[in-house]
Amino acid sequence: xxxxxxxxxxxxxxxxxxxxxxxxxxxxxxxxxxxxxxxxxxxxxxxxxxxxxxxxxxxxxxxxxxxxxxxxxxxxxxxxxxxxxxxxxxxxxxxxxxxxxxxxxxxxxxxxxxxxxxxxxxxxxxxxxxxxxxxxxxxxxxxxxxxxxxxxxxxxxxxxxxxxxxxxxxxxxxxxxxxxxxxxxxxxxxxxxxxxxxxxxxxxxxxxxxxxxxxxxxxxxxxxxxxxxxxxxxxxxxxxxxxxxxxxxxxxxxxxxxxxxxxxxxxxxxxxxxxxxxxxxxxxxxxxxxxxxxxxxxxxxxxxxxxxxxxxxxxxxxxxxxxxxxxxxxxxxxxxxxxxxxxxxxxxxxxxxxxxxxxxxxxxxxxxxxxxxxxxxxxxxxxxxxxxxxxxxxxxxxxxxxxxxxxxxxxxxxxxxxxxxxxxxxxxxxxxxxxxxxxxxxxxxxxxxxxxxxxxxxxxxx
Numbered sequence: 522x523x524x525x526x527x528x529x530x531x532x533x534x535x536x537x538x539x540x541x542x543x544x545x546x547x548x549x550x551x552x553x554x555x556x557x558x559x560x561x562x563x564x565x566x567x568x569x570x571x572x573x574x575x576x577x578x579x580x581x582x583x584x585x586x587x588x589x590x591x592x593x594x595x596x597x598x599x600x601x602x603x604x605x606x607x608x609x610x611x612x613x614x615x616x617x618x619x620x621x622x623x624x625x626x627x628x629x630x631x632x633x634x635x636x637x638x639x640x641x642x643x644x645x646x647x648x649x650x651x652x653x654x655x656x657x658x659x660x661x662x663x664x665x666x667x668x669x670x671x672x673x674x675x676x677x678x679x680x681x682x683x684x685x686x687x688x689x690x691x692x693x694x695x696x697x698x699x700x701x702x703x704x705x706x707x708x709x710x711x712x713x714x715x716x717x718x719x720x721x722x723x724x725x726x727x728x729x730x731x732x733x734x735x736x737x738x739x740x741x742x743x744x745x746x747x748x749x750x751x752x753x754x755x756x757x758x759x760x761x762x763x764x765x766x767x768x769x770x771x772x773x774x775x776x777x778x779x780x781x782x783x784x785x786x787x788x789x790x791x792x793x794x795x796x797x798x799x800x801x802x803x804x805x806x807x808x809x810x811x812x813x814x815x816x817x818x819x820x821x822x823x824x825x826x827x828x829x830x831x832x833x834x835x836x837x838x839x840x841x842x843x844x845x846x847x848x849x850x851x852x853x854x855x856x857x858x859x860x861x862x863x864x865x866x867x868x869x870x871x872x873x874x875x876x877x878x879x880x881x882x883x884x885x886x887x888x889x890x891x892x893x894x895x896x897x898x899x900x901x902x903x904x905x906x907x908x909x910x911x912x913x914x915x916x917x918x919x920x921x922x923x924x925x926x927x928x929x930x931x932x933x934x935x936x937x938x939x940x941x942x943x944x945x946x947x948x949x950x951x952x953x954x955x956x957x958x959x960x961x962x963x964x965x966x967x968x969x970x971x972x973x974x975x976x977x978x979x980x981x982x983x
Contacts, residue, residue, distance in 0.1 A: 567591070592875075597670060600878050601631050601918040602864050608872045610672055613679065624679035625686065625703045626710075627652065628762045629671065630918050635659070636666045636674045637917075638690075639858075640760045640832040642710060643728050643956070646703045652690065654760070654832055659698055660689035680705050715741035716957065718968055721752035724957055727772065730764030730836040735771025735804060736812040742775070742820055750819030753971030755964060756840075757828045759854060759956055763835025766863075770797050771804035773843040774813060776821055776850065781885070783843045786863050788880030793863070795880075825850035826967040829897060831914055834858035835882075841895045842884035852897040853967050859915035861890025862922050878922060889926040892916045900979040901966045907979060 571591075574582060589605065596603040606614060616622040626645020629636050636658040641648040658666045661677045678686055682705055690699040712734045714726040723745040727734060745751060756776075763769075766784075773783045777799045786795045797803045801811040827850045829841050838857045844850040863880040882890050892915050915921050957964060970976050 593670065593672070596875060596877070598920065600862070600920050600922045601671075601915075602860075602862060602876070603878050604672060604876045606672075606866070606874045606876055610675070611866075611872075611874045613675070614866070614876075622679070622708050623682055624675075624705055624708055626706075626708045627678065629658070629674060631671055632657070632918060634668045636669060636671070639834070640762050642708065642762075643760070644711065645708050646706055650701045650703055652688070652701060653692065655693065656699075657691040658688055659691050660687075662687050682707050713737040713741055714957070715745055717745060718755070718964070720748075722968060722971060723751045723754045724757065724964070725754065726757040726957055727761055727837070729761060730768040730772070732765060732768065732807075734764070734768045735775065738772055738775055739812050739816060742817070746817055746819065750817065751823050753824045753826070753968070755826045755828060755967045755971070756844075756850070757956055757964070758833045758837040758841060759828050759830045759963070760832035761834070761837040762832065762858075763837055763860065766797070766836065766839070767804050767806050769836035769839040770799070771813075773840045774799035774804055775816065776825065776844060777847055778821065781847060783885065784839045785883045785885075785887075786880040787883065788863070790879065793880040824971055826970055827852050828963055828967055829854040829857050829895060830903075830963075831855060831858055831894075833895075834860040834915070838890045838895050839882060839884075842888065842890060845895065845898065846885040846888075851899060851970060852895065853899045853901050853970065854897050854963055855900060855902065856896050856914075857890075857894035859890060859892050859894035861892070861894075861915075861924075881922070881925060887926075889924050892921055892924045893927055899970065899976060901963050901976070902979050904962050905977065 571587060574587060575584075589607075593605040596605050604610075613622055625647045626642040627647040628639040628642065630639050631637070638652060638654055638656040638658065640654050641652045658674065660666055661669075661674060664677065666674060678688075680686065684705050685702060686705060687700060687702045690701060692699055710729050710731065712727065712729055712731045714728070716724050718724045723742075725738065725741060725745075727738070745754075770783045777783070779799055781799050782796055783799055783803070784797050786793055786797075788794070801813070804813075805811055825844070827841050827844055829837065829852060833841065833854075834857065838859070838861065841852050841857065845852045861882040862878045863882060864876050865879045866874050866876050868874045884890065884895075894914065955961070966976050
């Protein structure tokens with residue numbers, strides 16, 4: 522091929538790449554491109570595949586569909602948390618942050634081409650139906666979920682209230698698939714719950730970190746302390762999948778001295794290097810003012826236990842790690858999920874957005890949470906008989922981001938695989954477990970610890 526023709530193709534492909542980068546709102550300065558030359562051969566292969574599909578595929582395909590699928594594939598191939606969000610998915614994400622959305626109430630991830638349940642959300646159709654962390658979703662209605670993208674799976678499970686969706690699940694220990702018929706609802710997640718366990722001892726449960734979670738924590742503490750300062754407090758973060766960073770900082774700051782480090786982040790860009798402290802500028806992101814100003818002094822002194830498990834992820838791990846490093850609380854339960862990466866939502870010019878992993882989280886002492894999690898100070902399994910449920914963790918997810926500080930980060934993989942369908946399947950047989958109930962063994966052990974009574978500690982992390 523003549524040099525002039527090759528140069529022309531190279532310029533054309535470079536223009537295509539620049540156009541895509543501009544559509545993603547990335548700066549395309551001559552200096553930046555000069556240091557990062559475009560991979561001409563790879564771009565040529567991309568253009569060839571695009572051309573062949575347009576010319577030879579059995580049915581006509583729109584350019585927009587191919588380009589969006591290419592972008593989706595680029596992001597899905599990076600890690601389990603980077604994703605392309607069309608306008609509808611972006612709105613659902615924003616609704617979820619507000620704590621209200623339509624669906625069945627389930628957190629999911631990808632594992633070996635299957636959709637796997639990370640955690641059902643409390644007080645939702647999925648939770649009430651007995652769906653468990655670690656269940657594999659084999660079918661959504663009559664459509665196989667094998668090799669389905671997370672975005673597509675979420676779209677199929679979400680929908681208008683009062684409409685129905687049927688999930689076929691594979692569960693470890695069950696020979697037949699479990700078929701669960703669910704009715705969608707407006708999911709209103711109650712972020713904070715509290716009660717007095719017994720006189721002088723309070724219980725706070727955070728189910729998800731939303732915009733007003735930290736402020737709500739203060740309100741619940743005011744109620745718990747009406748009869749005088751507490752002698753002990755249990756903060757329950759079990760099965761809390763995370764949420765907003767500023768909310769996590771606010772919850773940690775509620776119990777820590779003002780100004781101490783809560784979490785740091787580190788990534789490739791200058792903006793990814795951040796240190797977040799227990800100060801109002803890092804946890805107040807609206808005009809409501811500093812809600813910790815009126816916090817009673819006893820809150821930062823009361824003996825504390827933080828309960829965690831394999832369903833405690835992201836923001837939950839930030840709070841647990843900060844309280845552990847500053848020796849403010851004793852962490853009890855089992856190792857956390859290990860989701861220690863930062864996702865930034867970057868808007869696009871087409872009303873969509875990309876959710877991109879841009880940094881890792883580190884505890885105040887410099888420990889990386891990613892793919893490792895937080896190890897409790899006192900290991901307490903789910904029952905007196907031991908044998909906590911083997912939960913899906915970050916290290917089990919396909920293409921998970923590695924832990925940059927620990928080469929021995931948890932590498933065990935969940936051995937749950939879908940069995941062969943047999944018969945019509947069974948319905949979910951188990952009653953959902955209620956955290957904070959009289960049957961909550963880990964909570965009873967936390968209360969014993971606060972009272973300086975003997976605790977049935979397990980010797981190794983399940």
